[in-house]
Amino acid sequence: MATVLAWIVAQLLLPGELPVFAAIAALLVVQPSINQSLGKAIERCLGVIGGVLVAYGVSLIFGTSGGIVLLAIVVCIMLTWVLRLAPGSANQVPISAMLVLSIGVQTPGYAFERILETILGAGIALLVNVVIVPPVLLAPAGDALDRLNSEVADSLDRVATALKLPQSRASLTEMMLTARLLRPMLNAADKAIVQAEESLTLNPRQAAYRRVLDADLERLDRLKSLVTRTVGMTRALHDHYDDSLYLEPTVQALSLELVRAAHDLRLLTRGDDPAESRFIPHGDDELALTSPLVIAAPPPQHWILIGSLMEDLRRVREEIIGEPLS
Structure with a gap:
């Protein structure tokens, strides 16, 4: 339910690209408890923002050559290791950087829209988790x-x-x-x-x-x-x-x-x-x-x-x- 709702809302608010980031965020954020959902939402948003920033910085320094994606992935992995990020954020940082560099080069504003899309999907999933209260264990x-x-x-x-x-x-x-x-x-x-x-x-x-x-x-x-x-x-x-x-x-x-x-x-x-x-x-x-x-x-x-x-x-x-x- 959260994934479907995030897809629909993201398409209405951010037309153009398919709202894959919103759907993935909603799918991953919904957890057995509200506390876990909040943690996943923060991890997901930080991972996407970090990946976009790394991709943006690498592209400014080294341009848009063919090997830039591999370089960005290596930088992201090293960054997550140094900062000791949680697994959810650590996986998302290189994935976001790779998608931004491979898809967003030809699409102006792609990186910023993907950040908004992810935050939107995570927020909708968290809201659904609050409305449909998870079971008390x-x-x-x-x-x-x-x-x-x-x-x-x-x-x-x-x-x-x-x-x-x-x-x-x-x-x-x-x-x-x-x-x-x-x-x-x-x-x-x-x-x-x-x-x-x-x-x-x-x-x-x-x-x-x-x-x-x-x-x-x-x-x-x-x-x-x-x-x-x-x-x-x-x-x-x-x-x-x-x-x-x-x-x-x-x-x-x-x-x-x-x-x-x-x-x-x-x-x-x-x-x-x-x-x-x-x-x-x-x-x-x-x-x-x-x-x-x-x-x-x-x-x-x-x-x-x-x-x-x-x-x-x-x-x-x-x-x-x-x-x-x-």
Whole structure:
């Protein structure tokens, strides 16, 4: 739609040459978010203006000989490299210079009209993007956070099971490898949040969704800490496990607390209505996590592992409850 509209408007305002620059500008400027469209519009306009200026300067110095186009392209590439221009502008500068020198030599005013044409096409595309508001990408971000939240809870359950029952070395290795997959999931969730935030920038609907994004940002921060603690507990168990561990009463109590933590973490998901998103329990279930365990003297052969698990469990509880423990 933006391309067609730019073509029609450019032909009406700038008759003569086919408005190819306006159509290309409109096609490239329309992006998934208004913020991205504005960036593309600026890149496109700067690239065309820079290319026209280079072509004009080269033609004044060296005339209109046959090799002038190749020289202008080389100058443009060097200029974009020195100025470290964005890819959109860097590609457009030599293209514009080449078109101006190859087509505009026989057409007076060609360069100036192409600049106006490009600005017109970019402006129309930006206007269309504002009128037809692009989608708000909060749903994908929420889904990514929910998947991460669920996998962290599953990892806590796996640690609880490994504490409760005897484990083989292969089972411990598999548990460790599975826990490491939380990192890529966290990166994916972080990227989804960035895209959601960008989709709201300059978006007319951002006020209605801002608090949802703020809640998701807070949720991501909590999940970052939970991922770190969960991976840490898994590694500690993997590195310090022995066959007598599950016989310790304290370890059995730790296993129960981890099951409760996993249960509570599953409650902390986005509700059915994204506008009411909060990192709080929802539904009929209640928090099951009790106060942290108090251990006066851990068994000597397991004190490093039990102490490490206790500290990580304390911090997991802080993130689930949403406030530091006194």
